[in-house]
Amino acid sequence: MGEVVVARILFLAIAALGLLAALGTVLSRNLVHAALHLVGFFFCVACLFVMLEAEFLAAVQVLIYIGAVAILLMFGIMLTRNTRGDDATSLSGPWRLPGLVAGLCLFGALVFGINNAVSPSGASPWAGEAARPSLVEREGEPAWAAERRRAVEDMGRVVGEEFLTRYAMAFELAGLLLTAALVGAVALAHRDEVGAAELPPTVEALPADSAEPVGTAAS
Amino acid sequence: MDVGSALYGTPLFAQSHRVDLTVSTCVIWGLWLIVGFAGLFPGIVAYMVWLERKVAARFQDRIGPNRVGPFGLLQSVADGLKLLVKENIVPRSADQVVHLLAPVLVLVSAFLTLAVVPFAVGLVPIDPPSGLVYLIAVSSISPLGIFLAGWSSHNKYSLLGAMRAVAQLVSYEIPQVLSTIPVVLWAGSLSLVSIFDHQVAYGWNALNPPGFLAFLTFLIASVAEVNRTPFDLPEAESEIVAGYHTEYSGMRFGLFFLAEYLGVFSVSCVATVLFLGGGTPLPFSAFPVNLLDGSVGSYLLVDGILLAVFSLKVLLFVFAMFWVRATLPRMRIDRLMNFAWKYLVPLCILNIVFAAIWYEVVVRPGALTARNWAWGMIAAGLPVVLGVQLVFRANRKLAAARAVDADWPTVGTIAEASR
Numbered sequence: 138m139g140e141v142v143v144a145r146i147l148f149l150a151i152a153a154l155g156l157l158a159a160l161g162t163v164l165s166r167n168l169v170h171a172a173l174h175l176v177g178f179f180f181c182v183a184c185l186f187v188m189l190e191a192e193f194l195a196a197v198q199v200l201i202y203i204g205a206v207a208i209l210l211m212f213g214i215m216l217t218r219n220t221r222g223d224d225a226t227s228l229s230g231p232w233r234l235p236g237l238v239a240g241l242c243l244f245g246a247l248v249f250g251i252n253n254a255v256s257p258s259g260a261s262p263w264a265g266e267a268a269r270p271s272l273v274e275r276e277g278e279p280a281w282a283a284e285r286r287r288a289v290e291d292m293g294r295v296v297g298e299e300f301l302t303r304y305a306m307a308f309e310l311a312g313l314l315l316t317a318a319l320v321g322a323v324a325l326a327h328r329d330e331v332g333a334a335e336l337p338p339t340v341e342a343l344p345a346d347s348a349e350p351v352g353t354a355a356s
Numbered sequence: 357m358d359v360g361s362a363l364y365g366t367p368l369f370a371q372s373h374r375v376d377l378t379v380s381t382c383v384i385w386g387l388w389l390i391v392g393f394a395g396l397f398p399g400i401v402a403y404m405v406w407l408e409r410k411v412a413a414r415f416q417d418r419i420g421p422n423r424v425g426p427f428g429l430l431q432s433v434a435d436g437l438k439l440l441v442k443e444n445i446v447p448r449s450a451d452q453v454v455h456l457l458a459p460v461l462v463l464v465s466a467f468l469t470l471a472v473v474p475f476a477v478g479l480v481p482i483d484p485p486s487g488l489v490y491l492i493a494v495s496s497i498s499p500l501g502i503f504l505a506g507w508s509s510h511n512k513y514s515l516l517g518a519m520r521a522v523a524q525l526v527s528y529e530i531p532q533v534l535s536t537i538p539v540v541l542w543a544g545s546l547s548l549v550s551i552f553d554h555q556v557a558y559g560w561n562a563l564n565p566p567g568f569l570a571f572l573t574f575l576i577a578s579v580a581e582v583n584r585t586p587f588d589l590p591e592a593e594s595e596i597v598a599g600y601h602t603e604y605s606g607m608r609f610g611l612f613f614l615a616e617y618l619g620v621f622s623v624s625c626v627a628t629v630l631f632l633g634g635g636t637p638l639p640f641s642a643f644p645v646n647l648l649d650g651s652v653g654s655y656l657l658v659d660g661i662l663l664a665v666f667s668l669k670v671l672l673f674v675f676a677m678f679w680v681r682a683t684l685p686r687m688r689i690d691r692l693m694n695f696a697w698k699y700l701v702p703l704c705i706l707n708i709v710f711a712a713i714w715y716e717v718v719v720r721p722g723a724l725t726a727r728n729w730a731w732g733m734i735a736a737g738l739p740v741v742l743g744v745q746l747v748f749r750a751n752r753k754l755a756a757a758r759a760v761d762a763d764w765p766t767v768g769t770i771a772e773a774s775r
Contacts, residue, residue: 192485192490193486204499211500211503
């Protein structure tokens with residue numbers, strides 16, 4: 138039973154650190170510090186994935202959330218005027234109440250969604266306690282133990298198969314959403330070429346004998 | 357490592373990666389940590405610096421370090437001592453905690469990548485079933501550290517360097533990851549050990565047309581990932597002082613230095629494992645691995661051969677990087693971005709399709725035969741050549757058809773650049 142106690146202590150420590158990091162994200166005055174706390178929180182989530190024997194998901198968590206999302210956040214901060222990140226960025230008076238209401242609504246939606254999530258065995262969701270089946274094959278084990286063993290041993294393949302069968306719809310929808318966001322971002326960032334072309338070309342500024350750029354005439 | 361199952365099983369069969377947490381495993385992990393990660397790898401880095409100075413000196417018709425010890429061999433020790441005892445200056449306006457955290461993040465990222473590299477049979481620190489994803493994940497932490505270094509220094513050159521670094525690293529990460537997909541496809545596994553086993557059975561990955569293209573893309577993207585010339589814009593001395601580590605001195609600068617050379621070493625190791633068959637000396641034979649018969653003597657012999665050849669290949673890569681550094685000038689930032697997004701990324705995406713052709717023709721039948729191999733060379737080789745032609749031709753057309761008024765300088769003409 139020693140392992141169970143160690144696992145529980147580890148879980149509590151990681152969860153506590155994660156909560157602290159989350160609090161730090163909300164409470165820091167400096168935007169870059171808040172983003173750093175968020176990175177710490179993502180790392181704690183990755184640690185929890187490792188404790189659930191899903192090291193593929195942990196690696197993906199680090200890759201996507203720390204390697205991509207956090208970096209994009211930093212880029213976003215650098216593109217604003219406030220590059221030190223220490224302006225007073227907290228919400229001012231009249232916006233505080235709507236913000237609070239929106240936050241509580243999101244919390245309610247998440248609690249409802251997690252509470253009613255479909256659990257594989259039909260057991261009571263997340264409130265009960267269940268022992269993990271052994272990774273070594275045994276007689277009389279439930280049928281899903283073999284499936285779980287396969288998932289633990291080669292999670293990349295199992296996740297891929299689930300994405301293309303059971304969750305194909307959600308996967309494609311997420312892809313569509315991201316593509317739409319990408320196209321939208323390009324449309325926003327794209328400068329109006331027509332307006333630029335109507336301006337008189339600055340050919341006069343060039344010396345008269347400057348050669349025609351190679352290839353422009355041909356195309 | 358179970359070579360037998362990879363040789364005789366189907367490619368779609370995944371082997372077990374379980375580890376029993378016994379005392380001997382703990383001892384082995386402890387040895388890896390103390391001997392490998394705290395002793396051997398930093399030592400290798402120290403002598404890589406010595407080697408680079410010697411090689412660069414030869415290229416420039418100089419002698420290089422030759423005062424401290426025979427051939428200047430103790431120069432790295434002296435340099436290390438110097439860095440350790442140097443005063444550590446932190447600017448008063450810097451963000452103190454983040455300023456300390458940044459080099460640590462970069463160094464940790466460089467060390468963690470080495471944890472899944474199989475140096476020889478059984479000589480791998482850990483072998484998770486998704487080792488390659490782990491590798492990519494931990495190496496994606498280093499842009500964060502570099503960014504924080506530049507941001508926390510409160511210096512405009514640092515911030516400029518950091519922005520350049522992050523833009524470059526994020527861009528080149530994409531072709532680097534995409535070029536490993538063919539390897540994963542052929543081996544049917546993300547584990548680096550399984551990838552090594554696959555190459556023992558089917559020949560080195562770099563020796564077929566899609567694999568060669570992936571190998572070249574991987575090499576170029578990796579050189580950019582470790583900020584080496586010609587991709588050293590983040591620390592371009594002639595433009596932005598020293599980029600993101602302008603405000604670093606003493607051992608904190610030493611950590612950046614260590615991380616950079618460690619990155620060169622680990623990238624060379626990963627390229628060797630993914631594309632050059634790890635430590636196997638002959639491309640299409642299982643030569644040292646098939647000598648394994650379970651006895652300790654054969655094990656030592658095989659690992660000795662594998663380790664020696666592995667180091668030779670890594671040394672080759674490292675030398676190639678020094679060579680490139682001594683030869684090529686720095687790239688311009690717009691060409692750097694163009695090269696990643698307009699050449700490497702389309703090539704990599706096309707290459708995944710070519711890799712699928714090779715998989716169908718050569719790997720799927722179950723064993724390597726000369727007939728399948730010849731067919732594969734034709735069926736996958738032609739599309740590869742055509743694909744490279746297509747990408748380069750399309751890019752030339754695009755660059756030529758570019759409006760003269762473009763605000764972003766393109767690979768361009770003299771008239772544009774002089775504006």
